[in-house]
Amino acid sequence: MCLRIADSNLPISASKVHKAVRAAWKLWSSVALMKFRKRSRKEADIVISFHNGDHEDGSPFDGKGGILAHAFLPGSGIGGDVHFDAEEDWSFNSTGFNLFAVAAHEFGHAIGLSHSSDPGAIMYPAYNFASNYEPQLSFRDVKDIQHLYGISPGFASLFSKNPPPRTPDKCDPDLSFDAVTELQQEVLFFKDRFMWRKHPQFEETGITLISSLWADIIPPFLDAVYENRERNVNVFFKGHQYWMLKRQKLEEGFPRNISDLGFPSRIKSIDAALHFRNDHYTVFFTGHECWKYVLCYNLPQFFPYYQTHLI
């Protein structure tokens, strides 16, 4: 497949654009039987260009925000082409919109994929980039593109250790959760970089990415979460760090080390946490130990005690 980057109207340096584009097409060509070749001449299957507002293809851009880019399904003429809105604040990290993440999605269209209903898929129709998670094709993306093009010769060896991540399925009999918490009226179930939100007024328990609610704040693969409703906070634990959100906003100075809570240095992570609203204390589980955490005159006090005391 031939690909050309139109060098006019680039909002950022050409070398950076080329780098993001190369990384995005490599995602697809590493799993499916396809090769991309860069061309500088006019004819190419995929022409990548940046445009402002109306650019005469019937789908005008809308300035900052809103529509970021669009792509045309494979075909002659404009088919397979990818257009980016030149007025967006394009970036290579999590400020503004990440060009690599958007290009990876648009390339999926350019090579024949439509949107996926799997929130873990690159082809899910919502911008999602979190600096704590490098964009990669999900199991669904890989299956869909391999169905169209076949499997790349290096796929098995390349992905044997790290297979494309599957979005967890709530009907999987082997499903376990990383953490569970209340969040105001809802109950949240965390797994990998996803969460299910159970709202008392909705029958369906929807799955979504953690980053769709707290992009670049709360990391994926959490250890424990609890809600302290009197203080209006949710506390998230991963490894030796914890994050405190008040009314869904990160409190200043976080993430902090769990040793700041008073845990001895031998405690490297938390397995689970539970807050008892009526009795105003929190219980933490670490390995075979469990800890009762009470705020006494604003000083944390820890009472290690045996698990049997709880049951």
Ligand SMILES: [Zn+2]
């Ligand atoms: Zn266009």
Ligand SMILES: [Zn+2]
């Ligand atoms: Zn799309």
